[in-house]
Amino acid sequence: MSDSSASASRTPVSAPKPTIGIVGLGLIGGSLGLDLRQRGYRVLGLSRRDRTCERAQERGAVDQASTDPSIMATADLIFLCTPLDVLESTVKTLRPHLRDETVLTDVGSVKQPIVEAIAPLWPNFVAGHPMAGNSDQGIEAAQLDLFADRPYVVTPIAQTSEAAIAQVEAVAKALGSKLYRCTPAEHDRAVAWISHLPVMVSTSLIQACRREQSDAVYELAQQLASSGFRDTSRVGGGNSELGLLMARYNRQALLQSLKDYQATLAGVMAAVEAEDWPQLQATLEQSNGDRPRFL
């Protein structure tokens, strides 16, 4: 054995970083691009509008971007970051331009219907969901480190290849995310509780305030609103397109969580109506203990 091969066998050679493709350069796609370029990945972007491609380049979210799907031909791992209702058509448009070994993953907020639609179109598909965001949208809202310390869930099915899952998880790890795996159906039930139900509760809260009879009191309430209202109204006053798509695509799980929420709220109302303060206190204390387990 020559010296050079001996030294090569002692020094582990790290695999080259895959070329990343990002389709849909909005909040999530743009934020992924910013992080991945900073971590040394080559990032190619595809978006619908020229202006978005230009801004993604100016902001440093991509090395190169285009509205022409052929730009994805050299990507090894592609993140689909378009809205839920165009993910399937996005894959159909991309397919003729991709190599068979290219791994596709999505970032959609609902998993079961997406897996059912895309897995038959592209065998090398790994469904995923980074659990991070904010109330803005579009390339201007993209930010660095959006995914750091946040959960990143992958929802493989029986036929998903371990090698493809490993590629997606390696990138999620590079983003600083905490990795989780579960089935698409488990994901959709879990996010109904902690993401989709909160959006509907929060939007209902904002709308309920409109029922105030006095314009003067309604206006006063707006002026007095502070941190409590900011926290509880944030997700209900965010991206309406995303909220609507969550409800459309996760309708069954959302409906079940809304029914359970309605029953819980009825219990709180009954306690207040009956002046059953011990009951209300028990509920509030239980919530005080439960909340840290979610956050």
Ligand code: NAP
């Ligand atoms: P966004 O900021 O609105 O970005 C979506 C991007 O997709 C837009 O910039 C747009 O590009 C492109 N796009 C829209 N319609 C398209 C179409 N018909 N064909 C091709 N491209 C199209 O939305 P986002 O918040 O990043 O959400 C993107 C995905 O992330 C969704 O699937 C969502 O479920 C998921 N997600 C969102 C969050 C969140 O909190 N926001 C969190 C986790 C996952 P142009 O500007 O070029 O038109």
